[in-house]
Amino acid sequence: MKDNQQNLIRFLIGLGDDSVVLSHRLSEWCSNGPYLEEDIALSNIALDYIGRARMFYQYAAELEGDKRTEDDIAFLRNEREYTNLLIHELPINDFAFTMVRQYFLDVYYCQYLLQLCESTDERIAAIAAKAVKESRYHLKRSKPWIKQLAEGTDESRERVQLALDELENFVGELFLMEEWETQLANDKLVVDRKTLEANWNSEVQSFLAESDMKFPDSKIQIRGGRNGIHTEHLGHMLSEMQYLQRSMPGLEW
Amino acid sequence: MQTVNDAEEQLKFDQRIIDEQKIEPTDWMPDAYRQNLIRQMSQHAHSEVIGMQPEGNWITRAPTLRRKAVLLSKVQDEAGHGLYLYSATESLGITRSDLIEALQSGTAKYASIFNYPTLTWADMGAIGWLVDGAAIVNQISLQRTSYGPYARAMVRICKEESFHQRQGYEIMTVLAKGSAEQKQMAQDAMNRNWWPSLMMFGPHDSDSAHSGKSMKWKIKRVSNDQLRQKFIDQTVPQIEELGLDMPDPELKWNEERGSYDSGEINWEEFYQVINGSGPCNYQRIKHHKKAHKEGEWVREAVRAYQEKQNAKKQTNVA
Amino acid sequence: MKKEKSINQEHLSVYEVFIRSNRGLDHKHVGSLHAESPEHALMYARDCYLRRSEGVSVWVVNAKDITASQEEDIANFIDPMDDKPYRHATHYVLPDNVTNM
Numbered sequence: 001m002k003d004n005q006q007n008l009i010r011f012l013i014g015l016g017d018d019s020v021v022l023s024h025r026l027s028e029w030c031s032n033g034p035y036l037e038e039d040i041a042l043s044n045i046a047l048d049y050i051g052r053a054r055m056f057y058q059y060a061a062e063l064e065g066d067k068r069t070e071d072d073i074a075f076l077r078n079e080r081e082y083t084n085l086l087i088h089e090l091p092i093n094d095f096a097f098t099m100v101r102q103y104f105l106d107v108y109y110c111q112y113l114l115q116l117c118e119s120t121d122e123r124i125a126a127i128a129a130k131a132v133k134e135s136r137y138h139l140k141r142s143k144p145w146i147k148q149l150a151e152g153t154d155e156s157r158e159r160v161q162l163a164l165d166e167l168e169n170f171v172g173e174l175f176l177m178e179e180w181e182t183q184l185a186n187d188k189l190v191v192d193r194k195t196l197e198a199n200w201n202s203e204v205q206s207f208l209a210e211s212d213m214k215f216p217d218s219k220i221q222i223r224g225g226r227n228g229i230h231t232e233h234l235g236h237m238l239s240e241m242q243y244l245q246r247s248m249p250g251l252e253w
Numbered sequence: 254m255q256t257v258n259d260a261e262e263q264l265k266f267d268q269r270i271i272d273e274q275k276i277e278p279t280d281w282m283p284d285a286y287r288q289n290l291i292r293q294m295s296q297h298a299h300s301e302v303i304g305m306q307p308e309g310n311w312i313t314r315a316p317t318l319r320r321k322a323v324l325l326s327k328v329q330d331e332a333g334h335g336l337y338l339y340s341a342t343e344s345l346g347i348t349r350s351d352l353i354e355a356l357q358s359g360t361a362k363y364a365s366i367f368n369y370p371t372l373t374w375a376d377m378g379a380i381g382w383l384v385d386g387a388a389i390v391n392q393i394s395l396q397r398t399s400y401g402p403y404a405r406a407m408v409r410i411c412k413e414e415s416f417h418q419r420q421g422y423e424i425m426t427v428l429a430k431g432s433a434e435q436k437q438m439a440q441d442a443m444n445r446n447w448w449p450s451l452m453m454f455g456p457h458d459s460d461s462a463h464s465g466k467s468m469k470w471k472i473k474r475v476s477n478d479q480l481r482q483k484f485i486d487q488t489v490p491q492i493e494e495l496g497l498d499m500p501d502p503e504l505k506w507n508e509e510r511g512s513y514d515s516g517e518i519n520w521e522e523f524y525q526v527i528n529g530s531g532p533c534n535y536q537r538i539k540h541h542k543k544a545h546k547e548g549e550w551v552r553e554a555v556r557a558y559q560e561k562q563n564a565k566k567q568t569n570v571a
Numbered sequence: 572m573k574k575e576k577s578i579n580q581e582h583l584s585v586y587e588v589f590i591r592s593n594r595g596l597d598h599k600h601v602g603s604l605h606a607e608s609p610e611h612a613l614m615y616a617r618d619c620y621l622r623r624s625e626g627v628s629v630w631v632v633n634a635k636d637i638t639a640s641q642e643e644d645i646a647n648f649i650d651p652m653d654d655k656p657y658r659h660a661t662h663y664v665l666p667d668n669v670t671n672m
Contacts, residue, residue: 020318023321024313027312027313027321027325028313030305030309030312030325030328030329030332031302031305031306031309031328031332031540031544032544032547033544033548034544034547034548034549034551034552035548035552035583035605036302036332036335036336036339037336037604037605037606037615037618037619038615039305039329039332040329040332040333040336040615040618040619041614041615041618041619043325043326043328043329043332044329044618044622046325047322047325047326047329050318050321050322050325051322053318054318054319054322057318070318071316071317071318074318075316075317094547095547095548095551140614141614144608144610144611147558148554148555148558148607149551149554151558151561152553152554152555152556152557152558153550153553153554153557155550155553155554156550156551156553156554156557159550240313240314241313241314243314244314244316244374245316248432248434248435251431251432251435252427252431253316253317253320253374253424253427279639279640279641279642280642281642326622329622330622333619333620333622336602336604336619337602340602340603340604341602343585343603349605406602409601409602413623552583555583555607556607558607559607559608
C-alpha cells in the first residue's frame with residue numbers, strides 16, 4: 001500500500017510535468033501568433049495546461065503530507081527529476097510543428113483522459129473529467145488546422161511533413177508503460193496507456209489519409225522521459241522557467 | 254467642398270453631439286471627426302498589441318504557477334482588447350491590414366510606455382499597478398466618448414481590466430513586504446515606471462495638438478492634465494501603503510487644491526520616445542514585423558485551402 | 572499602390588459576433604473578428620469574447636451577409652412610423668379609477 005502511494009505520487013508528478021512543460025511551450029507563442037485571434041486561442045490552451053499541472057501537483061503535494069508546495073515541485077527540481085514524456089518538451093519550432101504535436105496530443109488525451117475518468121481514485125477521476133472537456137475542445141481546433149495546412153500550399157504541406165517526420169520518434173513513448181505504472185493500472189487507479197496505441201494509430205492515420213498524408217505505426221521509440229532522461233531542450237527550458245526561484249531561494253512571490 | 258447636403262448633415266451631427274447622442278458607424282460624420290477617431294482608436298489598439306511584448310517578456314520566467322497563469326491571462330486579455338479596438342476602428346471603414354501597415358511603417362503611434370524595458374519581475378507588478386492604473390483612469394472617461402463602437406469597447410475593456418491593476422498591486426505588495434532585495438526590486442521598478450506612466454496622459458493641455466477638437470467632438474471627455482492629476486491623487490496613498498519611497502520628491506499634498514503637487518515631467522524624454530528613440534522602439538516594431546512575417550505562410554495556406562474548398566463547392570453545384 | 576503582401580490578411584472574412592449572456596435573453600452584438608471560415612469564427616469567438624464565461628450561446632455572422640438600413644434613406648425608412656401614436660398604450664385615456672390595464 002505504501003508502495004502504491006509512492007507510485008501514485010510519482011504518477012501525479014509525471015502528469016503535472018507533462019502539463020507544465022507543454023504549457024510553457026505553448027505560452028511561447030504569446031505575441032508571436034500568425035494573427036491576433038490565433039494568439040488568443042493558443043494562450044487559452046496554455047492556460048488549460050497550467051491549470052492541469054497545478055491540479056496534479058497539488059494532489060501530489062497533499063499525498064506527500066504537504067512537505068512541499070506545487071511551486072516547489074515545479075521550480076525546485078532539476079532536469080533529471082523531471083519526468084514528462086518527451087514529446088511535450090520539444091521546442092515549438094514553427095506553427096505546423098506546434099499544431100501537429102498538439103493534434104497528436106489532443107487525440108491522445110481525449111482517449112487517455114476519458115479512461116482516466118474511471119479511476120478508482122476519485123480525485124484523479126475528477127481532474128480527468130475536467131481536463132477531458134478541455135482536450136475535446138483542443139482537438140476540435142487542431143484538426144481543421146492540420147487539414148488546412150496539409151491541403152493549403154506546397155510550403156505548408158512540406159512543413160506538416162517535416163513535423164510528422166520529427167514527431168515519428170517521439171510518439172511511441174506515449175504508449176510505453178513503466179513497471180510501477182502498470183502496477184497502478186492493475187489496481188484500476190490509472191490507465192494502461194499501451195492499450196490506447198492501436199486506436200490512436202488508426203484515428204490519426206485515417207485522418208491524415210483524408211489529406212493524403214501518412215504517419216507510420218511507430219517503430220522507433222525514444223524513451224526515457226518518465227525516468228528523467230530528456231532531450232537537450234528541457235535543461236534550457238528549466239533554467240529559464242526556474243531562474244527566479246533558484247537565484248533568490250526561499251522567498252514568497 | 255461642402256455641399257448643401259453636407260451642411261445639413263453637419264448641423265444634424267453637431268446637434269447629436271450637443272444632445273449627448275452617440276454617433277454610430279453608418280451616420281454621416283465630418284471627415285476630420287472620422288480621421289481623428291481612426292488616429293486615436295488605432296493608437297489605442299496598437300498600444301494593447303505592442304503592450305503584450307514587455308509583459309510577454311516574463312511569461313516564461315514567472316516565479317510561481319499561479320503568477321504564470323495570471324500573467325498569461327492578462328497578456329491574453331491585452332490581445333483581446335486589441336481585437337475589440339481593431340474591430341471598433343474597422344467600423345469607420347478602414348481594414349485591420351491598413352491599421353497594421355500604419356503601425357509597422359511608423360505612421361501610427363502607440364503608448365510610449367511600452368518602449369521601456371521590463372528589467373525585473375517587479376516590472377510586472379509596476380506595470381499592472383501603474384500602467385494599467387493610468388490606462389483605466391483614461392478609459393473610464395472614454396466610456397462616455399461620442400462614438401458608439403468606441404464607447405462600447407471601453408465599457409467591456411474597463412470591466413475586464415480591473416483585475417489587471419489588482420494583480421499588479423498584489424505583486425508589489427508581496428515584494429515590498431519581502432526580502433530586502435525584493436523590496437529594492439519593487440522600489441526600482443516603481444521609480445522607473447512612474448514618470449513614463451504620467452507621460453501616458455499626453456502633453457499638458459496647453460501643448461496638446463489634438464485635444465481641442467477631440468474635446469469639442471466629445472471624443473475625449475476629460476483633459477490630459479485633469480486625468481493625470483486624478484491618477485496621481487489616487488496612487489500616492491497606494492505608494493504609502495506599500496511603504497516605498499516616493500518616486501518624485503516634489504509630491505506633496507496641497508491643502509488648498511485638495512490634490513497632490515508634483516514635479517515636472519521630462520518633456521524632452523517624452524518627445525524623444527514618441528519620435529522613435531526610446532530604449533525599445535526599434536525592438537518592439539521589429540518583433541511585430543517578424544511575428545507577422547513568420548505567420549505569412551500560415552495565412553497563405555489558409556487562403557489557398559479556402560480557395561480550393563470554394564472551387565470544390567462550385568463544381569459540386571455545377 | 573499594391574499593398575505589401577506580408578501585411579495582407581484580407582482573405583480572412585469579418586464576422587460579427589452575437590452572444591446570449593443568459594438563458595432567456597436575446598443574443599446581443601458584442602464585436603467582430605477575422606476568421607477563415609464560419610467554423611473558425613465560432614471557435615475564435617469563444618476564445619476572444621467568452622474568456623470569462625460571458626455567455627451560453629454564440630452566433631457568428633459573416634458581415635457580408637448582413638443587409639442594413641441605409642443612413643441616407645433613414646428619414647423615409649423610419650420617420651413614417653412616427654405618426655402612429657395609436658400603437659402606443661399611452662395614447663389612450665382611461666378613467667382615473669381604472670387601473671391594472
